[in-house]
Amino acid sequence: VHEETDTTTGTKERFSRSGFILAAIGSSVGLGNMWKFPYITGLYGGAAFFLLFTICLLFIGLPVLMAEMTIGRGGRGSPAIALVRLSGQRLWGGFGVLSIAGAFFIMSFYAVVAGWTMHYAVLSFGGVIHEGVDVAATFNNFIGGFLPVLWQFIVMVVTGWIVIRGASGIEKFNKVLIPALVLILLFLMVRVLMLPGAGTGVEFFLKPDFSKLSNESVLVALGHAFFSLSLGMGTMMTYGAYVDREQSLGGATLAVGGGDLLYALLAGLIIFPTTFAYGIEPGQGPGLAFVALPAAFSAMPVGWLFGGLFFLLLAIAALTSCVSLLEVPIAYAIDRWGWGRNKATIVTCSLCFLVGIPSAISVGGAAQGLHWGSRSFFDWTDFIASNIILPLGGLVVTIFVGYVWKNAAKEAGLTAGWFMLWLFILRYVAPILIVLVFLHTSGIIKI
Numbered sequence: 238v239h240e241e242t243d244t245t246t247g248t249k250e251r252f253s254r255s256g257f258i259l260a261a262i263g264s265s266v267g268l269g270n271m272w273k274f275p276y277i278t279g280l281y282g283g284a285a286f287f288l289l290f291t292i293c294l295l296f297i298g299l300p301v302l303m304a305e306m307t308i309g310r311g312g313r314g315s316p317a318i319a320l321v322r323l324s325g326q327r328l329w330g331g332f333g334v335l336s337i338a339g340a341f342f343i344m345s346f347y348a349v350v351a352g353w354t355m356h357y358a359v360l361s362f363g364g365v366i367h368e369g370v371d372v373a374a375t376f377n378n379f380i381g382g383f384l385p386v387l388w389q390f391i392v393m394v395v396t397g398w399i400v401i402r403g404a405s406g407i408e409k410f411n412k413v414l415i416p417a418l419v420l421i422l423l424f425l426m427v428r429v430l431m432l433p434g435a436g437t438g439v440e441f442f443l444k445p446d447f448s449k450l451s452n453e454s455v456l457v458a459l460g461h462a463f464f465s466l467s468l469g470m471g472t473m474m475t476y477g478a479y480v481d482r483e484q485s486l487g488g489a490t491l492a493v494g495g496g497d498l499l500y501a502l503l504a505g506l507i508i509f510p511t512t513f514a515y516g517i518e519p520g521q522g523p524g525l526a527f528v529a530l531p532a533a534f535s536a537m538p539v540g541w542l543f544g545g546l547f548f549l550l551l552a553i554a555a556l557t558s559c560v561s562l563l564e565v566p567i568a569y570a571i572d573r574w575g576w577g578r579n580k581a582t583i584v585t586c587s588l589c590f591l592v593g594i595p596s597a598i599s600v601g602g603a604a605q606g607l608h609w610g611s612r613s614f615f616d617w618t619d620f621i622a623s624n625i626i627l628p629l630g631g632l633v634v635t636i637f638v639g640y641v642w643k644n645a646a647k648e649a650g651l652t653a654g655w656f657m658l659w660l661f662i663l664r665y666v667a668p669i670l671i672v673l674v675f676l677h678t679s680g681i682i683k684i
């Protein structure tokens with residue numbers, strides 16, 4: 238008899254029902270949808286790519302998301318502990334630790350980019366980015382200096398300050414910021430849709446041209462669906478451990494998936510009309526959000542306000558994801574070594590800050606020694622965490638629920654039909670696709 242029905246073991250942290258859904262939406266809605274998504278959509282096929290992303294998210298992403306939440310609640314603890322508790326086999330603990338390390342490393346560079354968004358919010362509201370300013374030079378000077386380290390530090394402190402209060406702190410924070418995020422999003426969308434020429438952008442984003450798709454598009458779309466839903470990193474398992482028995486996990490999965498998809502849609506409806514109205518190339522890479530868009534915003538009347546709101550939006554989205562990332566190693570330290578939350582938070586934040594410093598100073602070339610091959614320290618961390626650990630973490634989850642954990646059905650609480658479909662995807666569809674994504678993004682095969 239496994240322990241998943243025993244409510245007395247495991248963590249005592251609890252979310253309220255809406256608190257859990259908001260926190261999980263906060264985790265998934267992040268820099269991924271605003272910073273990465275638009276430029277990969279630009280690169281890999283526009284509207285057809287968005288459609289592909291939607292399909293991947295619904296048919297592969299949601300079942301895996303559901304699996305993570307189910308493992309978390311069933312095992313009532315940090316992924317490393319939950320997987321061992323549910324299987325009775327120590328080996329699974331090692332896989333759990335892999336995801337936890339992934340969350341830690343993502344956090345180390347994600348906090349850097351979160352810091353950039355805060356810096357840019359201040360620059361925009363402060364009127365520093367106005368028409369005529371060389372935005373590319375502004376960005377290069379900024380990331381080439383040491384200011385990013387200061388902002389990274391601020392992000393770590395703010396995130397730590399929220400997470401140190403546990404599930405109830407995380408929940409309160411998300412309950413305030415998610416509605417704020419939605420309001421800013423809608424406000425900006427209405428503004429940019431009124432720009433002359435916005436229609437071309439909407440068309441690029443929503444009118445599919447399937448000839449633009451390649452095999453690579455499929456793998457990129459699936460990889461991004463995973464990143465966007467915060468899968469493979471133990472976040473949804475960790476949050477799942479704080480959910481009470483009465484909550485419907487199927488309902489939560491739909492709410493989080495729907496929220497993330499809606500956010501991606503609205504993000505696209507902000508970015509593409511803006512880029513097309515100002516004649517910017519959307520497939521230009523990661524600089525899109527920090528170089529091209531500030532230029533566009535500064536050319537609008539009262540541009541400081543729109544630019545400022547855009548970066549505030551990014552900062553909020555980033556922070557709510559940071560909170561979920563940081564909670565993963567913290568929960569592990571608490572569950573595994575019996576540390577108090579204060580100690581766990583302070584130690585994790587400090588370590589993560591230190592590991593992130595080389596990322597913060599390696600993007601702009603301030604520290605040329607931090608480049609190996611074609612990648613900087615920042616790029617390596619991103620590559621290893623997002624392209625190697627994330628798909629492996631996702632694979633572990635599908636195999637665990639698909640083949641190892643025999644009582645998943647009971648914990649998931651799905652009707653027989655949905656359960657069969659869920660299991661079918663976890664057993665036969667998701668693992669194959671995840672392995673392909675892994676082989677592709679790790680560079681082992683070229684498609």
Ligand code: PHE
Pocket residue numbers: 264265266267268269270343464465466467468470472558561562
């Ligand atoms: N989902 C977040 C985003 O889209 C990133 C993230 C990945 C957060 C993995 C937690 C875990 O930006």
